[in-house]
Amino acid sequence: MSKNKIKKVVIVGGTHGxxxxxxxxxxxxxxxxxxxxxxxxxxxxxxxxxxxFKEVRRYIDKDLNRSCSQEIIKSANSSLHEEKxxxxxxxxxxxxxxxxxxxxxxxxxxxxxxxxxxxxxxxxNSELTWLAASYLSSQFxxxxxxxxxxxxxxxxxxxxxxxxxxxxxGAIPQGVLRADIYKQSEELVYKLLDFLSKLDEVSRTITLYxxxxxxxxxxxxxxxxxAMVHQNRQDSDFELIHKSxxxxxxxxxxTIVYEDDEPLYGVxxxxxxxxxxxxxxxxxxxxxxxx
Amino acid sequence: MSKNKIKKVVIVGGTHGxxxxxxxxxxxxxxxxxxxxxxxxxxxxxxxxxxxFKEVRRYIDKDLNRSCSQEIIKSANSSLHEEKxxxxxxxxxxxxxxxxxxxxxxxxxxxxxxxxxxxxxxxxNSELTWLAASYLSSQFxxxxxxxxxxxxxxxxxxxxxxxxxxxxxGAIPQGVLRADIYKQSEELVYKLLDFLSKLDEVSRTITLYxxxxxxxxxxxxxxxxxAMVHQNRQDSDFELIHKSxxxxxxxxxxTIVYEDDEPLYGVxxxxxxxxxxxxxxxxxxxxxxxx
Numbered sequence: 001m002s003k004n005k006i007k008k009v010v011i012v013g014g015t016h017g018x019x020x021x022x023x024x025x026x027x028x029x030x031x032x033x034x035x036x037x038x039x040x041x042x043x044x045x046x047x048x049x050x051x052x053f054k055e056v057r058r059y060i061d062k063d064l065n066r067s068c069s070q071e072i073i074k075s076a077n078s079s080l081h082e083e084k085x086x087x088x089x090x091x092x093x094x095x096x097x098x099x100x101x102x103x104x105x106x107x108x109x110x111x112x113x114x115x116x117x118x119x120x121x122x123x124x125n126s127e128l129t130w131l132a133a134s135y136l137s138s139q140f141x142x143x144x145x146x147x148x149x150x151x152x153x154x155x156x157x158x159x160x161x162x163x164x165x166x167x168x169x170g171a172i173p174q175g176v177l178r179a180d181i182y183k184q185s186e187e188l189v190y191k192l193l194d195f196l197s198k199l200d201e202v203s204r205t206i207t208l209y210x211x212x213x214x215x216x217x218x219x220x221x222x223x224x225x226x227a228m229v230h231q232n233r234q235d236s237d238f239e240l241i242h243k244s245x246x247x248x249x250x251x252x253x254x255t256i257v258y259e260d261d262e263p264l265y266g267v268x269x270x271x272x273x274x275x276x277x278x279x280x281x282x283x284x285x286x287x288x289x290x291x
Numbered sequence: 292m293s294k295n296k297i298k299k300v301v302i303v304g305g306t307h308g309x310x311x312x313x314x315x316x317x318x319x320x321x322x323x324x325x326x327x328x329x330x331x332x333x334x335x336x337x338x339x340x341x342x343x344f345k346e347v348r349r350y351i352d353k354d355l356n357r358s359c360s361q362e363i364i365k366s367a368n369s370s371l372h373e374e375k376x377x378x379x380x381x382x383x384x385x386x387x388x389x390x391x392x393x394x395x396x397x398x399x400x401x402x403x404x405x406x407x408x409x410x411x412x413x414x415x416n417s418e419l420t421w422l423a424a425s426y427l428s429s430q431f432x433x434x435x436x437x438x439x440x441x442x443x444x445x446x447x448x449x450x451x452x453x454x455x456x457x458x459x460x461g462a463i464p465q466g467v468l469r470a471d472i473y474k475q476s477e478e479l480v481y482k483l484l485d486f487l488s489k490l491d492e493v494s495r496t497i498t499l500y501x502x503x504x505x506x507x508x509x510x511x512x513x514x515x516x517x518a519m520v521h522q523n524r525q526d527s528d529f530e531l532i533h534k535s536x537x538x539x540x541x542x543x544x545x546t547i548v549y550e551d552d553e554p555l556y557g558v559x560x561x562x563x564x565x566x567x568x569x570x571x572x573x574x575x576x577x578x579x580x581x582x
Contacts, residue, residue: 016564058564113563114572115526122499130582134497144529145499146558146575171526174563198489206425208413208436235406235462238435267437272404272465273307273349281405284437291421 005203006041006128006196010093010103011189013045015065015110015157017052018174021185022109022167036189038197041104046092048157049085056175064089065108065166069155070096093160105132105196106164107189108157111181115171118184119144123154128163128199135195136188143188204291209238209265209284217280218248218256226250229270229280237269241283248280296494297332297419297487301384301394302480304336306356306401306448308343309465312476313400313458327480329488332395337383339448340376347466355380356399356457360446361387384451396423396487397455398480399448402472406462409475410435414445419454419490426486427479434479495582500529500556500575508571509539509547517541520561520571528560532574539571 013026029036029045036043052059061080072083073090090096093103105128110121118140120133137143146168158164167188169181217225227248233241241247242263248256264283268274271281304317320327320336327334343350352371363374364381381387384394396419401412409431411424428434437459449455458479460472508516518539524532532538533554539547555574559565562572 063564112559114528114559114561116528116559119529125582127582130497130580131493133499134495134582135493137497138494145497146573147499147501147580148573149502168559170528170562202422202426203429204425206421206428206436208424208438210438211440237405237407238410268403268405268407268459270405271461273354277354282437282439289421289438291416291418291425 006104006199008042008044008103009038009105009107009193009196010044010046010161011036012048012089012093012106012108012157014050014053015048015108016058016063017049017054018056018058019109019111020175020177021111021169021172021182023047023053024177025109025182025185025189036193038193040197043193044092044103046089048089049082051081058174065110065157066155068096068157068160072155089157090160093157096160101160101162103161104163106158106161107192108164108166109185109189110166110168111172111174111185112168112170113173116146116168117142117144117170118188119146119168121146121148121166121168123148123156123159123165124163126163129165131199132163132192132195133165136192139191140188206289206291208287208289209267210287210289211267212264212283212285214279215247215281215283216278217275218250225275227254227256230255233266233281234270237267238265240264240286241266297395297490299333299335299394300329300396300398300484300487301335301337301452302327303339303380303384303397303399303448305341305344306339306399307349307354308340308345309347309349310400310402311466311468312402312460312463312473314338314344315468316400316473316476316480327484329484331488334484335383335394337380339380340373342372349465356401356448357446359387359448359451363446380448381451384448387451392451392453394452395419395454397449397452398483399455399457400476400480401457401459402463402465402476403459403461404464407437407459408433408435408461409479410437410459412437412439412457412459414439414447414450414456415454417454420456422490423454423483423486424456427483430482431479497580497582499578499580500558501578501580502558503555503574503576505570506538506572506574507569508566509541516566518545518547521546524557524572525561528558529556531555531577532557 013022026047062082064082067082067086218227227250230246230249232246240263241258244257246255247258267282267284269281304313317338353373355373358373358377509518518541521537521540523537531554532549535548537546538549558573558575560572
C-alpha cells in the first residue's frame with residue numbers, strides 16, 4: 001500500500017529445479033495465463049531454471065535463490081549458469097537497484113523437505129508485503145510466517161522486486177509432485193492475486209477540493225444582504241471561478257465579480273443554512289492529495 | 292488502517308432536522324438494522340435531533356454540527372438543546388478526547404441546497420478516512436471530496452469519532468425528500484460499509500517466526516556430519532524447543548540436546564538442500580509484529 005498502483009505481479013516457479021510443485025504450477029500457468037490474470041495489473045509467470053529442472057537438480061552451478069545480490073547482478077562477467085539467470089531475472093523483475101521496477105510484487109514458489117506446512121518466507125519490511133502476509137494468514141489459519149534475516153544482503157529472487165516473498169510448502173521430497181501440496185500452493189497464489197487486485201481499487205492519491213476561504217454576501221451597514229448569488233454562478237459547485245467572472249447580482253441588477261487573481265472552485269454555493277452563518281459560498285483549491 | 296480493528300461504525304442521520312434524506316434513512320435503518328449490518332464490526336444508527344426534525348428546522352437553539360467541540364462537551368451546564376445533544380452524542384460516539392472511542396468510523400448524513408452532487412466533507416487527516424474517501428471516489432466517479440479546514444477546532448458530529456466524514460448531497464431544498472438523492476445516499480453508505488468490512492480482514496498485527504540463528508549438524512574434524520536430526524525433532528517445524536530437549540542423534544545412538552536457555556522454534560528442520568549449506572535447521576522466536 002506504499003505505492004499508488006500495482007502494475008505487475010511476477011510469479012516465479014522452478015527457481016530450484018528439483019522443487020517440482022512450483023515448476024509444474026509455472027508450466028501450467030504459462031499454458032493457461034487466464035488462471036492468474038486479475039483486474040488492475042499484469043501477471044507474468046517465469047520459469048526460472050529450465051536446465052536445472054531437466055536435470056532434477058536444485059541448481060547447475062550455484063543456488064539461484066542466493067544469486068540475486070547486487071554484486072552478482074552488477075558483475076561484468078558471469079560464467080556460472082545461475083549468475084546468468086540472475087541477471088536475466090533482474091531484467092524481468094528488477095532492476096534491483098532502481099525504485100522503478102518491472103515487478104511490484106514477486107511470488108517465488110518453493111517446497112521443502114522440512115515439515116513446514118504452508119509457510120511464507122519474508123525477507124523485506126515493506127508495508128504491502130506484510131499486508132499481503134497478514135491477509136493470507138487470515139485466509140489460511142495454518143499458514144506460518146517465517147521472517148528471514150540471515151543474509152547481510154538479500155540475494156533471494158524475490159529481492160529483485162519491490163515487494164513479495166517466497167512460498168514454502170512441505171514436507172515433500174525433492175523431485176516429487178504431491179497433489180495436496182500442489183493444490184495448497186495454487187490456492188495460496190490465487191488468494192494472494194485476489195487480494196492484490198482488490199487492494200488496487202484504492203488509490204493513495206485523491207483529487208480533493210481544499211478549503212481556502214469563505215465568501216460572504218455583499219451586505220449593507222445593517223448587515224442585510226444587498227445581492228444574491230449571480231444566476232451564472234448558481235448551481236456551479238465544483239466549477240472554477242476566474243477573475244472578473246460574476247459572483248453576485250444586486251437587487252438593482254448590478255453584477256459583482258470575483259476579483260482575486262487565483263482562480264478557485266466554488267463549493268456550497270447558496271446553501272440555505274449558511275445565510276445566517278454569513279457566507280454565500282466556500283472557495284476551494286483543487287489539489288492532488290497523497291496520503 | 293491505522294488501527295488493527297474496526298469495532299463500531301456509527302451512522303448519524305437527522306443531525307439537521309430539516310435535512311430529510313439522512314433523517315429518513317436513519318429511521319429506515321433503525322427499523323431494518325440488517326441493511327447496515329456487516330461482518331467484522333457493529334453498526335449503530337443514531338437519529339440525532341428528533342425535536343428539530345419534528346419542527347422541520349435545522350436546529351432548536353444552535354447548530355448541532357458546530358456544537359461538538361471539546362469546550363461544549365466539557366462544559367458543566369448546557370441549557371441549549373443541541374449542547375445537550377452533543378454531550379449525549381459524545382457518549383455514544385466518543386469520548387472525543389479519548390483515544391479509545393466507541394465509534395471507529397462516523398458517517399454523518401447531510402444534504403445541501405447547493406448543487407454539490409454527491410460529495411464528502413472531510414475534516415480529519417486520518418489514513419482510514421482518506422482510504423475510505425479514495426475507495427468511494429473509485430466507485431462513484433462523480434463523487435467530489437471537499438476538505439474543510441475552516442474551523443480552529445473540529446466541532447462537527449463526525450469529529451467525535453476516530454475516523455469518518457459527512458456526506459453532503461444536493462441540490463435539494465430543506466424539508467424535502469427526493470427519491471434520487473435518497474438512493475444516492477443509501478448506496479454511498481452501503482459501499483462504504485462494504486469497504487470497511489473488507490478492510491477489516493487485514494490485521495495490522497501478525498504472528499511471525501523471527502529468524503534468530505542457524506544450527507549446523509554436529510560434524511567431525513573433516514566436516515562430515517556425525518549425527519542426524521533426532522527422531523523427536525524431525526517434522527516438528529514451528530514447535531518450541533526447550534533446553535535439554537533432543538536435537539540430534541549420533542550414528543552411535545547418542546542424543547544431543549538443545550543447550551540454550553531461551554526456548555526457540557525450529558524451522559526448516561532437515562531441509563535436504565541445507566546439508567551443503569551447513570545447517571540442519573533454523574531457530575526462530577515467535578513474535579507479534581505490528582506494521
